[in-house]
Amino acid sequence: MGMPGFYVSPEQLIQDKADFARKGIAKGRALVAMRFDNGIALVAENTSATLRKVSEIYDRIAFGGVGRYNEFDQLRIAGVRHADQKGFVYSREDVDARSLANQYAQIMGQIFTHEPKPLEVEILVAEIGRSADEDQLFHILYDGTVVDERNFAAIGGDSESILARIEEAWAQDLDVASAIRTAGSALAGEERSLSAADLEVAVLTRGDHRRTFRRLDDSAVAELLD
Amino acid sequence: MYKRAVSNPMSMPFFTPGDDPGPNFVKLLERTGTRIVRDLPGQIDAGHATTVLAVRTVDGVVMAGDRRATSGHLISHRSIEKVFEADRHSGVAIAGAAGPAIEMVKIFQVQLEHYEKVEGKELSLDGKANQLSAMVRGNLPAAMQGLAVVPLFAGFDERRGTGRLYQFDLTGGRYEERDYATSGSGSLHASTVLKLGFEDDMSTDAAVELVLRALWHAADEDSATGGPDPIRGIYPIVASIEVEGFERVPEDEIATKFGAITASLGNRWASADDEGGES
16 A cells, blocks of 8 residues: 555645745855956855855855855865866866856755755855956856856855845946945945954965965954944 | 755855864765765876975974976976965975875865865864875875875974974874975985074074085985076075964075175185195
8 A cells, every 4th residue: 555645736845846946046145246346256154164155166266155064065075076186187277167066956846846955055065267357156046946146156144134134235347345345335234234253254365376266264354444 | 055966176165064064074085976086096207396394493494395396207397386384384395296185285275274164274284294294195006006295394383483394204104393394305415404504593594504405415416306596597485384384485585695605615625625635
């Protein structure tokens, strides 16, 4: 004797999964990525100094994740493995954000359709180009949808109102300090203010060094926020 | 999310929790089938690369290596590099079969960075030396067939605030040295010069001068070690590793220092000749 079967329409199934994933993602705090004159800043609201939302993937590529920590951290490690292996087999210059974003999209889409529980995460893959117009920002949703963003992106929490606040404040050629201030106040909104200890900040900076990812500690962030 | 053990190196690797290679890049390459090492029968005489050394200074370490690779009695390359940045605070220098040695360095560099990214923090300097030791040990079957690799490893230990040096043997044995370390066919002559010239708390500048002197004497006695080549503008590679990180000493500075060394040696022998003529 099998389980009694109940018919659920595909529309309903997808809808339920999407609602479930969105609810999980909205519970967490948000993350913002923003281009500035000489690179890309990633700013997350995160009081933990050890469980990170923003990380280095490769020479010019950074990763940001929101939602369930264990799930996006698995994705982060898979990304590092993929990138290091690809750079080892081919060449360092052959590792790029677009192919990484596609791989993530494949995996997340696959899980959304085939597993009983979808991932409760959204991720960002950012890459700085040799010149500013080659900068890339990919936003990948819980169901594997990839969105190619131009100048900034916000994921997690109340990302819609955060985006609205950034749209008002963002300008071409911000310097790194103003970009981080703008991101910080967009994450906070009008009623709150976030201190350096509430933020996790990292930047990808154009220059002649190979590894462009750099984490800013609380004192460096506090100095930039002043 | 992690049901498949991946065999295509270009797809994104996921593993089951009990079966995960962790931050180990070499294991990852094995698991994904990207790099499979097989034992092959027979002996090969591949290119060999040849005097490398490292000296502890007051601020860290200085590492250096000549540029010659030989194949039997022939010079196969005049400008290969044997001193590499392993990561920001450490360097690796190679002696032995050039091909496998350069491959080992490449994997070692990725291994250190891979660990740092996956774990979110750098390996300790001892941990890095241990990783290299495992790679040398893994190369033992190839070493038996004539493809030996014997590296040197040196770095600035951020936890202790000092420079540290490690020497290896063919079996992966790892020996920390206090003052200086050498490897390669010219190492006997180079280490004699280092032994006589070494002083505690040497400045970086004095150490650079000493390693160049040691390399000159090694090249003078050992045919597999290349000396300075002012005609082609090829000079040994010298690097310092201190609190700010790994840094190559500029080539023109090496050329100038070598000029002074050869001039002083030239004067000595010229005056010896004069004296010989008079008596």
